[in-house]
Amino acid sequence: MTEAMSRPTLEAVAARAGVSRATVSRVVNGGNGVRSALAERVRRAVEELGYVPNQAARTLVTRRNDAVAVVIAEPETRVFTDPFFARQLRGISKELTAHDNQLVLLLTEGRDDHARVGRYLAGGHVDGALVFSLHLDDPLPGLIQGAGVPTVFGGRPGWGEGARARPPAAVFVDSDNRGGARDAVRHLVDLGRTRIAHITGALDQTSAVDRLDGYRDVMADAGPRLIAEGDFTPLGGERAMRELLDHAPDLDAVFAANDLTASGALRVLREHGRRVPEDVAVIGFDDMSPIAEQTDPPLTTIRQDIEEMGRLMARLLLHRLDRHATGDTVEPPPTSVVLPTTLVRRASA
Amino acid sequence: MTEAMSRPTLEAVAARAGVSRATVSRVVNGGNGVRSALAERVRRAVEELGYVPNQAARTLVTRRNDAVAVVIAEPETRVFTDPFFARQLRGISKELTAHDNQLVLLLTEGRDDHARVGRYLAGGHVDGALVFSLHLDDPLPGLIQGAGVPTVFGGRPGWGEGARARPPAAVFVDSDNRGGARDAVRHLVDLGRTRIAHITGALDQTSAVDRLDGYRDVMADAGPRLIAEGDFTPLGGERAMRELLDHAPDLDAVFAANDLTASGALRVLREHGRRVPEDVAVIGFDDMSPIAEQTDPPLTTIRQDIEEMGRLMARLLLHRLDRHATGDTVEPPPTSVVLPTTLVRRASA
DNA sequence: GTGAAAGCGCTAACAA
DNA sequence: TTGTTAGCGCTTTCAC
Numbered sequence: 128m129t130e131a132m133s134r135p136t137l138e139a140v141a142a143r144a145g146v147s148r149a150t151v152s153r154v155v156n157g158g159n160g161v162r163s164a165l166a167e168r169v170r171r172a173v174e175e176l177g178y179v180p181n182q183a184a185r186t187l188v189t190r191r192n193d194a195v196a197v198v199i200a201e202p203e204t205r206v207f208t209d210p211f212f213a214r215q216l217r218g219i220s221k222e223l224t225a226h227d228n229q230l231v232l233l234l235t236e237g238r239d240d241h242a243r244v245g246r247y248l249a250g251g252h253v254d255g256a257l258v259f260s261l262h263l264d265d266p267l268p269g270l271i272q273g274a275g276v277p278t279v280f281g282g283r284p285g286w287g288e289g290a291r292a293r294p295p296a297a298v299f300v301d302s303d304n305r306g307g308a309r310d311a312v313r314h315l316v317d318l319g320r321t322r323i324a325h326i327t328g329a330l331d332q333t334s335a336v337d338r339l340d341g342y343r344d345v346m347a348d349a350g351p352r353l354i355a356e357g358d359f360t361p362l363g364g365e366r367a368m369r370e371l372l373d374h375a376p377d378l379d380a381v382f383a384a385n386d387l388t389a390s391g392a393l394r395v396l397r398e399h400g401r402r403v404p405e406d407v408a409v410i411g412f413d414d415m416s417p418i419a420e421q422t423d424p425p426l427t428t429i430r431q432d433i434e435e436m437g438r439l440m441a442r443l444l445l446h447r448l449d450r451h452a453t454g455d456t457v458e459p460p461p462t463s464v465v466l467p468t469t470l471v472r473r474a475s476a
Numbered sequence: 477m478t479e480a481m482s483r484p485t486l487e488a489v490a491a492r493a494g495v496s497r498a499t500v501s502r503v504v505n506g507g508n509g510v511r512s513a514l515a516e517r518v519r520r521a522v523e524e525l526g527y528v529p530n531q532a533a534r535t536l537v538t539r540r541n542d543a544v545a546v547v548i549a550e551p552e553t554r555v556f557t558d559p560f561f562a563r564q565l566r567g568i569s570k571e572l573t574a575h576d577n578q579l580v581l582l583l584t585e586g587r588d589d590h591a592r593v594g595r596y597l598a599g600g601h602v603d604g605a606l607v608f609s610l611h612l613d614d615p616l617p618g619l620i621q622g623a624g625v626p627t628v629f630g631g632r633p634g635w636g637e638g639a640r641a642r643p644p645a646a647v648f649v650d651s652d653n654r655g656g657a658r659d660a661v662r663h664l665v666d667l668g669r670t671r672i673a674h675i676t677g678a679l680d681q682t683s684a685v686d687r688l689d690g691y692r693d694v695m696a697d698a699g700p701r702l703i704a705e706g707d708f709t710p711l712g713g714e715r716a717m718r719e720l721l722d723h724a725p726d727l728d729a730v731f732a733a734n735d736l737t738a739s740g741a742l743r744v745l746r747e748h749g750r751r752v753p754e755d756v757a758v759i760g761f762d763d764m765s766p767i768a769e770q771t772d773p774p775l776t777t778i779r780q781d782i783e784e785m786g787r788l789m790a791r792l793l794l795h796r797l798d799r800h801a802t803g804d805t806v807e808p809p810p811t812s813v814v815l816p817t818t819l820v821r822r823a824s825a
Numbered sequence: 826g827t828g829a830a831a832g833c834g835c836t837a838a839c840a841a
Numbered sequence: 842t843t844g845t846t847a848g849c850g851c852t853t854t855c856a857c
Contacts (some may be wrong), residue, residue, distance in 0.1 A: 146827080147826070147827065147828045147829075148826075148828085148829095149828060149829080149830095150826090150827060153826095153827090160826060160827090161826070161827080162826060162827090165827085184833090186833095187834065187835085188832080188833045190833085310834085315840045345835085476827090
């Protein structure tokens with residue numbers, strides 16, 4: 128005898144309870160309109176047989192999965208290393224499980240993965256998708272669009288004018304990157320700094336572009352000498368900081384695209400004997416604990432509530448799915464959300 | 477018009493290609509035994525219609541999902557914080573995607589979650605499960621057993637003699653906790669230490685118990701004064717270290733149940749003016765980078781290859797699933813694996 | 826309130 | 842090689 132003697136079916140339960148399959152189905156799904164005596168008998172049969180509905184069969188007819196995919200377009204290395212994702216996933220997970228939905232985590236590293244993920248989504252495994260960390264040239268939105276799966280994006284998707292498949296109304300949750308960046312730079316200006324440099328994030332992501340724009344809003348006349356390209360990592364921050372010190376040795380402040388970048392910049396500044404904040408004021412973005420608190424000196428930064436972003440993404444998606452189910456009420460235009468940021472003052476600026 | 481005008485079915489493709497559903501099915505599933513001219517026509521129809529097989533329907537008949545659940549019995553807080561899980565998940569993910577299987581991550585925090593996870597597994601969403609971080613009183617193994625899902629455990633499951641539902645042959649992957657612990661303590665002995673204390677891990681997990689046993693193997697005559705209970709966290713390490721200094725101020729070495737614990741212990745030792753390793757030698761377990769390297773002083777520890785454990789778990793499970801599918805060949809007794817550990821010397825001992 | 830019957834979209838014998 | 846025919850286990854009209 129092999130291990131998997133097949134699980135009991137509705138049929139079996141019905142037989143045992145002496146009722147029809149339809150009745151069992153009703154009881155299993157809430158039991159409305161079933162006389163309580165019968166319902167009780169059915170429930171006992173379910174219990175005794177250890178019956179659990181076969182999801183594939185159920186999904187086949189209801190077209191519901193009660194499962195949502197979270198797609199992250201980054202190597203696992205980063206996903207499980209960068210606290211950013213952890214925080215966001217926590218928010219999502221909380222909201223999802225609160226509504227009895229499963230979270231299915233899909234990581235994509237390369238081309239092959241994209242195809243696999245596309246198939247998975249199109250295959251109807253999930254009712255919706257939460258997608259983040261998109262890059263400009265990413266084929267994922269197209270695939271998802273093609274799969275026809277309701278989706279909410281984390282961060283404003285970066286479909287340029289040239290993009291083929293710009294969804295008419297992509298819903299996303301983002302924080303106010305541009306406004307936050309403006310606040311950061313203005314803070315440096317208020318501190319009396321005049322030669323304020325910027326280390327960008329990975330410019331194939333909208334968050335990096337928006338922060339750069341915010342910087343430019345305030346420093347309209349800043350020359351290219353004061354801008355160096357980073358990639359959201361400490362190493363990128365180090366490299367960019369060195370470049371800046373080379374091209375603009377007289378700088379007196381740096382706005383780094385995120386805290387990780389700032390931490391790299393701080394290291395290089397220390398290495399070069401520049402005191403922070405006396406010689407050079409430094410400000411980051413994210414307020415990612417414990418990074419921001421543990422730098423030397425502790426980092427002044429722009430805070431965004433990452434967990435809340437995750438929660439919100441999930442909430443928007445679930446809401447959309449429910450609407451969808453309700454049927455013929457007119458679909459309200461899905462609304463994206465941009466969350467505010469706040470300045471957190473510590474010692475570095 | 478609502479957004480989801482239903483996706484094309486096999487039927488539609490068949491009609492368009494002017495063949496039967498069966499033929500389309502054959503082409504879609506590898507196309508063996510279909511004349512290539514026909515196959516080509518079918519493929520074109522698939523392409524034109526953007527056909528993607530409905531997984532629920534397919535699963536319903538094949539009973540395969542090509543998906544594997546990873547169940548972690550810890551709050552997300554720890555999952556995405558403790559590098560341990562990240563490492564293990566990376567190994568699992570690599571192996572799974574290499575074999576075109578989806579990884580479905582299930583996190584369980586409380587009672588309700590257990591029920592939900594049980595339903596999910598029993599519902600046949602996945603072909604198998606990878607489960608770790610089990611605690612002694614955990615209802616999960618019972619649920620999984622009940623769900624009849626092939627499973628591989630990470631870490632030896634701790635079914636005591638009293639446990640109700642001990643699976644006859646649970647497959648697990650573990651590292652040699654007891655042997656590693658012996659090596660750690662012997663190393664301290666070799667260093668000439670005689671009053672060697674131990675801070676345990678969470679004793680409701682077998683890894684903690686095994687490491688304690690390893691300690692006792694070498695320090696058979698150690699009094700209870702030299703043993704303090706921790707919980708695998710830095711804070712637990714601090715608390716336990718204080719307790720030890722209280723009860724056994726003359727100790728000259730500490731074997732901590734993991735690196736996180738050791739880092740807490742180091743902090744307290746420093747606080748109390750004990751020099752490491754001169755006054756007190758300290759050794760950890762895991763060799764978790766970057767923790768082990770970044771403590772002050774860098775930590776001597778017992779290394780286990782966590783990513784490899786993950787990879788191995790996945791491999792064992794997939795192997796099992798294949799066997800299963802093959803049908804009537806006699807099921808080989810599933811074999812658990814215990815991986816060796818190695819001593820990594822740094823400055824703390 | 827309850828049951829009979831018709832599929833959901835697919836695969837897998839079995840025939841042709 | 843290809844088509845025909847049964848289902849997989851469930852929900853859901855529609856009668857009763």
